[in-house]
Amino acid sequence: MELPSTVRTGWLLRGPCLAMCLIAATPVGSSTHADNPPLPRVGADACRAADVGVQVLGSGGPIAEGGRAGTSYVVWIDGQGQLLIDAGPGSFIRFGEAGLKVGDLKAIALSHFHADHSAGLAGILNSGSFEQTSEPLIFIGPAGASVFPGATAFLAAQFGRSNSAWPYLGGYLDGGDSRRPMIVREIAADDTENGILTPIEITPDLTVAAVPVHHGEVPSLGYLVKAKGRRIVFASDQSAFSAGFELALKDLSPDLLVAHHVIPAGEGQPIGLHRPPGEIGRMAAVISPQRLLLSHHMRRSLSRLEEGLAAISVHYTGPTDIADDGTCVVL
Template sequence: MRLSGPLLALSILLSGCASETAEPDPASCKNNTLAVQILGSGGPIADDHRAGASNLVWIDGKARVLIDAGPGSFVRFGEAGAKFEDLAVILLTHFHGDHVGGLPGLLNAGSFSKRDKPVMIAGPEGSDAFPSASELLEAFVGKNGALRYLSPYLDGSADLPKITSLNIGVDGENRKAVMRNDGLEIDAIPVKHLEVPALAFVIKNRGKRIVFSGDQSFLSEGFEQATRNSKPDIMVMHNAISMADGQPRGLHRDGRSIGEATQMAGAQKLVLSHHMRRALDDKEAVVAAIRENYAGPIEFADDLSCFPVLE
């Protein structure tokens, strides 16, 4: 059910506005030269209609980059008209279930596709408590994995495209190159999400920049430095906690911190996703806190919302 009543009130402070997007047209993004589509705008709790965290970057009518694959994103991927064979890369910000729980379903669907080119899955390196990208892939589709019937993905046999993995270090604060291919540039930035190895991603195409913050806390100073004055056309950030006391600020940025990071980057537009009920119920306070630092447009994404960069 969509928000109604006072929670939909527009907040106009300084300049710009904060609004919830209109009812999405699932297939609208493919009609743009470059666009961001939010497949899953929800969080870890199944308390409304939203799928788990997942995003697509469309280039020339094709879904080229998938960022995270939370539960339910498999369904949204199909509704958007995306095709597994068009993906250039799958990027994973971290390995909480609400960000990777839909990946097995997507890989299963991909086994029916006509893809014959390799595809890379890139994500953070592991720790004692979390797997690396390669270990996650082995756990899902390795020869001893849960979906071992899909293990031909790992060597490209049985008419399945080969899937390779890239483990990205989370030490330090510098950008790390992920891909340079066919006009598509992707960098990863380590971020702080308590003790969870986690990354943000910067995607560049045709001189335009899109930043996906992933889940991060105010301690992610390296992210702020790496994106400072980069002027992304769209910055996608999480809306997971309220402005109340006692919120898990070691896990997520609150509205004030989101506004600081967005203003520091010089973002042309802020898209809020990965919504949790506690944040949506405190929407006006969250927006007011963002407005303390950021004066540009703010959009509250829903599942399948499309944000064109180049139409």
């Protein structure tokens, strides 16, 4: 799809020419949004070389459009992809393109169990079956509500030894078959006005704190990640009714805020599920990040991108960038 030439977008790392594309990656635009310094985004190589980097594996949403994988991010620390946040469909391919290894992961955190955030998990874990690592893997996800399972039930439905989709991958639950047993941390996901942070130390260099967000009836978590002193906020899918999230992260000034750019401003949009651009800007003003990265794009939101950026800048005037699959932000 065509983007306004004034907006900085990611690097072209997609398509059938992967090996070539990595070499030939070129930026497709440069930002005139505020007077931002250029964002160093050069794909997996830059993230691997950095102390800390955030790479976008999937920058798309629930509709198969625009060549984007479903939502997924990885936090690189000292050359290893150590934390996977969400695993949307297509993230399996991007995971391989980035040279990531399941054996390097210390934790997987899923924000919620909509398929555009979770349907790629089995493929990625299956890939890890061919690696030799038995170290436990921490799995973080929301507790269940309404028709949605909690993290434990979600995994059991896929990998349980009986009555599941793929019982042959049951070693990911019980440690059998030389697979990595997952230690499940199921977090209550009721968004309250109190703002509850649940920090989980993964390693001395990596802490993941879950924060409930409001996403319609879907139990959902945002995440505050601390990696070697850098702070990254993944807002996840959330509506503007996420008062507790804002309160918990008020004036945090993290290095990066990743927000989901799902709907344009205007009538007829599902505001009970997602923030329109103006509300993304208001959230950014409350949290005050060094950089804002927009991801989880849809054709409907990208088609009105200039208008959306203008609505964001009413509240937040810091650097704002547009994620593509493969985008790396070095922190």
